[in-house]
Amino acid sequence: MDTLSTPKRQHPWWILLKFIRSLRQFIVPFVIILLLDGDKMIFWEFLIIGVIILLLIIPILFEWKHYTYTFKGNEIHIQDGKFVRNYRYIPLSKIQSVQTSENLLHKLVGMTSLTLDTATADESEIKLEMIRKQEAKRIRERIALHEEETVTEAATKEHFRMETKDILLDACTSFSLFALIPILFGLYSELDDVLPIESYAESMFSYIEQSFLLMVLVSILLIGLSIATGIVMTYFRLGNFSLRSNDEKLFIRKGILNETEFSIAKNRVFAIQMQQSIIRRWLGFVTVKLVCFGDMGDVEKQSTVILPFVKKDRAVHIITEVLPGFQVITDVESLPRKALWVRLLRPSYVWMMATGVIVYFWREFWWVSLLLFIGIMLLRVADFFFSKYAINDHYVQMQSGVIQSELFLTRHEKVEQVEVSVSKLQKKFGLATLQIATRGAPVQYSDIKDVHDEVAVHYYQQYAHINKKRKKAVS
């Protein structure tokens, strides 16, 4: 019997996957044990390793044996637990996003993993980490069937694909250029524990220092190496990235070794974020993310990147195309001039603490405090000029940040709560801070500081009015 409606375990390959994962944390002790005794392994060392492996594998076997999933009616039933049986019933309608991903092992054995995100606070994900591709497809179809939607791949349209040129530019304008440094440091300190390489390093440095040419060559080599590492890392992260959509859903696919496919219903997108680092702002490139439940296992966990690296105009165009519910407002408002005064007058605790420390310990470095002060003030002035907002009948949009600027756009209905706050200083100038919260994992708070208090109050009232109207329309 091979249907979804009978309780089923994951594929036995799951045991290997789990075993490799739990083995990872023991690699360092294993290597140390091996290195301690050089080439001779004593009996008890084998014994310890054997016992550890056994202790690792037995719970995994039990976990595999007791974890079953069933699709019944409108629900998915998950059972697990060795001693305490645990039953979870999740209505299919609560599933926010579906994601499949394949790592190297999955590829070798021709399997896939499926993650369903359920928008609940605890255990919000259902992870079937090792199932047949056929099965994953069936589950997706089942969920899609429930949503009365079509997931036929043919009906989707491709909006964006990461080209080689984009990957190169992305790598060169991001911090992945510096990725080599921590790796080298990590390697050095790890090796240093085991081998006395410090003396080698010292003699090498003194040798390099003697010749200017050699120094230049080594620097060029290191820079070249770090650029290459950055490009390779970006390639693995974003190679094959593509964004497609049909009427109801978005499909994001990416990855070289670990292939991931993520799909989400358009009406389950709560907000959009557009981010730019200072270099990318200068070049006019942005990163676009969704605020929603579920993620693609990125470092930036809370959101899902839909456009990793794209010219701003094109990003705005694509957003309108794939998410008709969202439209980036181009006609934005600046902060009132008096906001600049408030920002300059606001006490800087960072500066105060730094100055305190400098005055106490290193009085001769008083100019550092001065430089810091100037730096902070310049950043504040820049932030004043970069802060923009816009509110119209459907959307609210906020933008701020200098080194990493962020534009946040959402619809009024998606806003969960509005908070207007006025500090003593702001009150003197007639300004306020407007903060809104939308759903998402975790909850997304966005604010715009030092707007005219009338703007904040007006939005508060508009929000109240919209929610009242919506309620009347429903009842």
Added chain:
Amino acid sequence: MSTFLEPSKRISPKAVNLWRTSAIITFVSSICVAVILLVVNHFLQLHKFIDYALYGFLVLDVLYVVYAYGMKPVYLLKSWRYEVDEDFVRLKYGLWIQNSVIIPMTKVQSVQKTQGVLMRKYGLAEVSVVTTASSHEIPCLEEEVATVLRDQIAILAKVEDVEEIKEVKEELDGHAIDS
């Protein structure tokens, strides 16, 4: 500022006593910890710097208790306003920064009345309004008021719960119109 930001209901004036008592308790217990650490350092002679840090802490602690006992409760009580009607939960509070929060009843997920040991002594209780975004507490209400408020919010929010499905549909329709 507009009157709309000004919810009408106040929290119980007993809050001042409660906050004062809790300030004293915090003060006494933190002093105790600091003194114990000082004694330990005296006997073990760990580092002179630890002494300075602890003395500094004691001075700050005394200043803080003067503020937390003498000033904060009265002004915080004055600043607190809340209002619950069929559409919204509205809060306004804050001593240094004045916050005005509005939560539509449709977004309220659950409501909770809690009462700590101290609160019970004063016959007060706290109502927390939990949304998908966050949790907001209305502190120091008279116990009966808190119970009524909790039930009121629960009923109002539950009514909306049924309508959530319709709402989602409406949202979808909204999208269709936009596109």
